[in-house]
Amino acid sequence: MVRLPRYLRLLEDLDPSRDVVSSEELAEAAGANAANVRRDLSHIDFHGVRGIGYSVPELNVRIRQELGIADRQRVAIVGAGNLGRALANYGGLSKRGFDVIALYDTDVRKIGTKVGDVLIQDLEGLDGDCLSKSFEIAILAVPAVAAQQVAERLVEHGVHSILNFAPVRVNVPEKVSVRQVDLSMELQVLSYYGSRL
Amino acid sequence: MVRLPRYLRLLEDLDPSRDVVSSEELAEAAGANAANVRRDLSHIDFHGVRGIGYSVPELNVRIRQELGIADRQRVAIVGAGNLGRALANYGGLSKRGFDVIALYDTDVRKIGTKVGDVLIQDLEGLDGDCLSKSFEIAILAVPAVAAQQVAERLVEHGVHSILNFAPVRVNVPEKVSVRQVDLSMELQVLSYYGSRL
Numbered sequence: 276m277v278r279l280p281r282y283l284r285l286l287e288d289l290d291p292s293r294d295v296v297s298s299e300e301l302a303e304a305a306g307a308n309a310a311n312v313r314r315d316l317s318h319i320d321f322h323g324v325r326g327i328g329y330s331v332p333e334l335n336v337r338i339r340q341e342l343g344i345a346d347r348q349r350v351a352i353v354g355a356g357n358l359g360r361a362l363a364n365y366g367g368l369s370k371r372g373f374d375v376i377a378l379y380d381t382d383v384r385k386i387g388t389k390v391g392d393v394l395i396q397d398l399e400g401l402d403g404d405c406l407s408k409s410f411e412i413a414i415l416a417v418p419a420v421a422a423q424q425v426a427e428r429l430v431e432h433g434v435h436s437i438l439n440f441a442p443v444r445v446n447v448p449e450k451v452s453v454r455q456v457d458l459s460m461e462l463q464v465l466s467y468y469g470s471r472l
Numbered sequence: 473m474v475r476l477p478r479y480l481r482l483l484e485d486l487d488p489s490r491d492v493v494s495s496e497e498l499a500e501a502a503g504a505n506a507a508n509v510r511r512d513l514s515h516i517d518f519h520g521v522r523g524i525g526y527s528v529p530e531l532n533v534r535i536r537q538e539l540g541i542a543d544r545q546r547v548a549i550v551g552a553g554n555l556g557r558a559l560a561n562y563g564g565l566s567k568r569g570f571d572v573i574a575l576y577d578t579d580v581r582k583i584g585t586k587v588g589d590v591l592i593q594d595l596e597g598l599d600g601d602c603l604s605k606s607f608e609i610a611i612l613a614v615p616a617v618a619a620q621q622v623a624e625r626l627v628e629h630g631v632h633s634i635l636n637f638a639p640v641r642v643n644v645p646e647k648v649s650v651r652q653v654d655l656s657m658e659l660q661v662l663s664y665y666g667s668r669l
């Protein structure tokens with residue numbers, strides 16, 4: 276694994292607009308060959324897309340984790356319904372350095388109960404927790420109608436990173452990073468590659 | 473061609489009265505530039521009218537054909553827990569041409585109940601439904617320990633496309649398309665770009 280830091284240096288030196296990198300470029304940076312690169316990366320369970328290459332952001336974070344130089348990040352989930360609970364229970368988050376530290380909901384039947392060892396709190400508790408910097412990232416797992424208001428509340432209290440699952444675009448200031456997830460895209464890509472086999 | 477689903481998402485989210493769309497709008501939706509758009513579309517042999525743009529309905533059909541999702545595709549979800557239910561209820565699937573037609577589980581407390589208007593069936597019913605070609609795609613939303621066995625059962629009965637959420641790699645024959653989903657990657661990409669702002 277002595278080559279990983281060299282791959283990382285290449286990734287960090289790439290032009291920020293670059294989304295993908297080839298195994299040949301990584302090989303050159305590490306003084307190795309493309310087959311070594313593929314073997315190194317599959318060894319840390321990281322795979323590229325044939326003919327396209329490796330995702331720069333994902334590989335960057337994956338190598339940092341492997342080298343133990345990634346900080347752990349704290350995550351709050353707003354909306355403790357089916358999706359919120361599935362994410363709170365998902366071991367893959369902790370494995371990659373994300374700790375779910377809080378869950379918020381407006382449903383009195385859910386408030387006060389636990390998902391794993393995380394308590395579902397009343398949304399009212401959100402403002403105080405944001406101000407005391409209890410978490411860096413918020414996940415929106417609320418119905419579409421509630422998403423914009425919840426996003427505004429998070430931003431107002433200093434949260435700058437939001438992963439939005441609600442099927443509606445949320446308007447936030449420039450400085451806030453919002454990433455929209457749409458799992459139907461996964462089905463589209465699956466059926467794209469499936470039909471080309 | 474990984475940008476095609478993003479163009480398609482823009483087309484579907486446009487106001488239904490819109491007949492044409494510009495390469496700039498498509499570029500913005502896919503985080504690319506107008507030249508990329510023109511190259512992508514001429515690659516699938518689709519051309520716009522200079523000064524006017526691309527026909528929305530025609531481009532929609534063309535991209536769907538290219539993605540192999542021209543027709544509606546039927547989806548079965550195995551595992552009717554938190555994640556399975558969140559996916560079954562998600563309106564975004566139907567909007568993009570995917571109909572959830574069946575849910576399977578092994579928990580007697582869930583079998584016979586409904587999620588929306590889809591009945592949760594006993595896993596035993598899976599074999600017959602596969603053979604009668606009731607669906608094209610299966611989603612695995614089962615615990616990691618059950619994933620391999622369920623995947624084998626699906627493949628044995630003729631299913632060739634699997635979207636796997638369970639945090640374990642499933643081994644299937646070459647001809648079967650499996651796409652692995654890991655939502656922590658979304659958080660990784662969010663925190664990568666967030667830190668580079």
Ligand SMILES: NC(=O)c1ccc[n+]([C@@H]2O[C@H](COP(=O)([O-])OP(=O)(O)OC[C@H]3O[C@@H](n4cnc5c(N)ncnc54)[C@H](O)[C@@H]3O)[C@@H](O)[C@H]2O)c1
Pocket residue numbers: 353354355356357358359379380381382385398416417418419421425439440441442456457458459557558559561562563564
């Ligand atoms: N992007 C995707 O791929 C994808 C996939 C599945 C579901 N979804 C979306 O994710 C969201 C959640 O889905 P679900 O199946 O968990 O729904 P759900 O109804 O089971 O859960 C929603 C939860 O949000 C809570 N809630 C409502 N308003 C709130 C508010 N203002 N603040 C805090 N909590 C609030 C509800 O009490 C409920 O517990 C929906 O918008 C759904 O469309 C997206």
Ligand SMILES: NC(=O)c1ccc[n+]([C@@H]2O[C@H](COP(=O)([O-])OP(=O)(O)OC[C@H]3O[C@@H](n4cnc5c(N)ncnc54)[C@H](O)[C@@H]3O)[C@@H](O)[C@H]2O)c1
Pocket residue numbers: 360361362364365366367550551552553554555556576577578579582595612613614615616618622636637638639653654655656
């Ligand atoms: N990839 C991701 O990003 C991601 C995110 C969240 C959850 N997950 C994973 O998705 C899976 C489901 O998560 P969840 O929160 O819904 O868990 P859950 O425990 O709520 O649901 C699992 C369901 O599967 C059923 N089940 C168990 N064995 C089965 C079998 N052999 N056949 C059919 N059904 C069976 C259970 O009865 C239960 O209803 C887990 O493996 C979890 O790790 C992945």
